[in-house]
Amino acid sequence: MTAHGREHGPEPVPGLPGPLPEGERILWQGAPDWRVLARTALHVRWIVGWFALLAVWRVGAGLTAGSAPMVIAGDVAVTALLGAAAVGLLSGYAWLVARTTIYTLTDRRFVLRHGVALQKSFNVPYRRVESAGLKLDGAGFGDMPLRLTPESKIGWPHLWPHARPLRIVHPEPMMRAVPDAAAVAGILTRAWSAELGLAAQAAEASPTSTRPVRVPARRRRPAGEQTAVA
Numbered sequence: 001m002t003a004h005g006r007e008h009g010p011e012p013v014p015g016l017p018g019p020l021p022e023g024e025r026i027l028w029q030g031a032p033d034w035r036v037l038a039r040t041a042l043h044v045r046w047i048v049g050w051f052a053l054l055a056v057w058r059v060g061a062g063l064t065a066g067s068a069p070m071v072i073a074g075d076v077a078v079t080a081l082l083g084a085a086a087v088g089l090l091s092g093y094a095w096l097v098a099r100t101t102i103y104t105l106t107d108r109r110f111v112l113r114h115g116v117a118l119q120k121s122f123n124v125p126y127r128r129v130e131s132a133g134l135k136l137d138g139a140g141f142g143d144m145p146l147r148l149t150p151e152s153k154i155g156w157p158h159l160w161p162h163a164r165p166l167r168i169v170h171p172e173p174m175m176r177a178v179p180d181a182a183a184v185a186g187i188l189t190r191a192w193s194a195e196l197g198l199a200a201q202a203a204e205a206s207p208t209s210t211r212p213v214r215v216p217a218r219r220r221r222p223a224g225e226q227t228a229v230a
Helices: 034-040 044-065 069-099 181-205
Strands: 004-007 026-030 102-106 109-114 120-125 129-136 142-148 174-178 225-229
Touching: 026 181, 034 044, 034 069, 034 174, 044 069, 102 181, 129 181, 142 181, 174 181
Parallel strands: none
Antiparallel strands: 004 120, 026 102, 102 109, 109 120, 129 142, 129 225, 142 174
16 A cells, blocks of 8 residues: 545544544544744744844835935834734644644554645555654654655645655655654654564565565764654
């Protein structure tokens, strides 16, 4: 079974496109924190900083041109209003994303359900995951990207904003702005390890199986990133 997505209507189980198969259990469900999502995925702070610099530039340009204080104040007010509108729109979108997103970890797969206008769900069986990462902030929120096997691909536009930045050719689905991310990473680690162990046993028992079970790739990680699946 490859990673895939499909549009769906009413959910028999919140966050899942269909009923759980017999024997499968939900281990954890959650959603992004919209404030953290706005800051990390939509870069609201950068937008605030850019408009603040623009306001300073308008003040400097007005003083250099000898404009009246009221004219300068008006230019700064317009800049501030535009900045507030941009931040408001991005924050509102982050709130909608958080409300319409459910991350699900079962004992067999990761499921991403998201979509503000058109909801979709993507099933990623653990045997299609090569490795996973964890990047924490100081408050315990974290991002967890999943590196998929080469034959398992999901289009980057279909995943965004739940996609690892700068991974366009080989997109990686990512749980973003997850509260208590270290504990969630532990759940993912145990479920992934257990499922991969079962897959390895099945491959050894089948004389016709030729597909090896992949192990997590070892790679150097930037500061602040830890391995969630090892």
